[in-house]
Amino acid sequence: MSVSFQADSVNEVLNMKLYWLVIWAGTLVLDPVTADCNITSQTVTCEDSGKNLSNIPINVFQNITKLSLKNNKITLNDSDKMILSGFVNLIELYLNENIITTLYNNSFCNLTNLVILDISNNHISTVQKAAFAGLNQLSVLNLSYNMITELDSYVFTSLKRLKVLDLQYNFLKSFHIKSSFRLIKIVLAGNPWSCSCDLLDLQIWLTASNVTMENENSTTCTFPDTKKKFSIKTAAIQPPDCITENAPLENTVTPTPTIKLQRGHFLTTVTPNNITGNNGTHAELPLLGKSWTFLAGVLGFVLGTTLLIFTATKCPTWYRYLISYSHRRLEENDSEMFEQEFSADMRSSPTALGTDNEDPIVIFEKIQALGPVEDGFIEDKYIDPYLTEQS
Secondary structure, three states: OHHHHHHHHHHHHHHHHHHHHHHHHHHHHHOOOOOEEEEOOOOEEEEOOOOOOOOOOOOOOOOOOEEEOOOOOOOOOHHHHHHHOOOOOOOEEEOOOOOOOEEOOOOOOOOOOOOEEEOOOOOOOEEOOOOOOOOOOOOEEEOOOOOOOOOOOOOOOOOOOOOEEEOOOOOOOOOOOOOOOOOOEEEOOOOOEEOOHHHHHHHHHHHHOOOEEEOHHHOEEEEOHHHEOOEOOOOOOOOOOOOOOOOOHHHOOOOOOOEEEEEOOEEEEEOHHHOEOOOOOEOOOOOOOOHHHHHHHHHHHHHHHHHHHHHHHHHHHHHHHHHHOOOOOOOOOHHHHHHHHHHHHHHHOHHHOOOOOOOHHHHHHHHHHOOOOOOOOOOOOOOOHHHHHHO
């Protein structure tokens, strides 16, 4: 009885082992690459480093808090982003030493609890503006040892809690940064920095903020040659024609030693030494624009044109008005003189009217009966009609 019971127990153990062996073999056939995960009471850590993975594995626990996928061949394509979106509890993500070339918009949008993101040692050359959208808790971002040549100032706008930023050993020549960008540590060494106007706002921010620039002595200018080996934080960048970010053309600093600024009726003189305040930040410079000159020109043109039109319209009226005063008022004996002169003219040339012996007065009345005759003079409004009838 006891022997048969022991035999049954051994068979049961063997069957159980065979069962788990079949499950393990099936798992290897269906998914040859599995994640090595350690589960504790508070964290779920999965290590898939150096496994020649081309995609993020799909058999990872959804409640994972730390995922390491370094030293693989991951490109962070659309399928990878979809898999990552399911790890809502993820706190640390390591994608360093892969072949990522572009960080597209919303690559990590669902990782709202992510605190550490390491994407160093990839081939990243492009970082889109909304690449880090949704990372509300991100504190450490490592983008070092990539091929980034330009970073838009809005890339880090959504990272309100970012404290450490590593950009060393990229191809950055300048970096426009927002004044509201608050960091504890930044690493910028190993970039070909051009210490010109494009770097002025970064230099001002480094001076004004409490950020610690790691490896400051080795973070030096590459261009121009006169500033090589100077730290980008202390290199003299004070050309008078520097244009700050997003400044319109009329608000640029004029290339004169002394800049006169006018606000209303108040005139202020600013020298290059007080362009920055005591803390190194830009002071507001309310420079006078050039729109008033254009307005004055338009106003002068309108007034001049109006005056010319008014003059051309009123000239004939003024001319007739002035000419009318050249006639004098007829005297009482002028009508008698006119009749005498007219009679003498008619006697001297009787043939003109076809009559030889008619009375001049009768002839004059006939002529008057024919209608008004244009005498070539402008009608004088001062002639008394009563005297005209008597004549």
